[in-house]
Amino acid sequence: xxxxxxxxxxxxxxxxxxxxxxxxxxxxxxxxxxxxxxxxxxxxxxxxxxxxxxxxxxxxxxxxxxxxxxxxxxxxxxxxxxxxxxxxxxxxxxxxxxxxxxxxxxxxxxxxxxxxxxxxxxxxxxx
Numbered sequence: 001x002x003x004x005x006x007x008x009x010x011x012x013x014x015x016x017x018x019x020x021x022x023x024x025x026x027x028x029x030x031x032x033x034x035x036x037x038x039x040x041x042x043x044x045x046x047x048x049x050x051x052x053x054x055x056x057x058x059x060x061x062x063x064x065x066x067x068x069x070x071x072x073x074x075x076x077x078x079x080x081x082x083x084x085x086x087x088x089x090x091x092x093x094x095x096x097x098x099x100x101x102x103x104x105x106x107x108x109x110x111x112x113x114x115x116x117x118x119x120x121x122x123x124x125x126x127x
Contacts, residue, residue: 011044035114035115039087041122047067049125079121083121
């Protein structure tokens with residue numbers, strides 16, 4: 001049996017920390033890593049929701065689409081699309097072959113748009 005409240009609190013605190021880190025990385029113009037932290041923040045918040053709804057530990061995955069499905073939350077089409085897009089940032093930020101293209105796409109405008117969308121989703125998930 002898990003200490004449900006303790007585990008939920010763990011995921012939420014780390015999610016907030018990662019969202020704050022994303023904002024800091026944006027301010028310091030570290031755009032690819034800002035996008036990666038957006039992914040991590042949403043991942044951890046989804047894991048907190050899974051623990052809350054199932055009373056079990058969150059699955060060992062970084063796949064946001066899978067986590068969103070397991071969370072039981074009702075996402076609209078725009079949110080589903082965003083989750084799928086953020087999911088790619090995890091892969092693209094980690095693997096050398098994909099990094100070059102990802103770094104080229106991670107401009108200030110591109111990153112600002114996704115940071116704003118992520119913050120909106122983050123607030124919605126944390127409601």
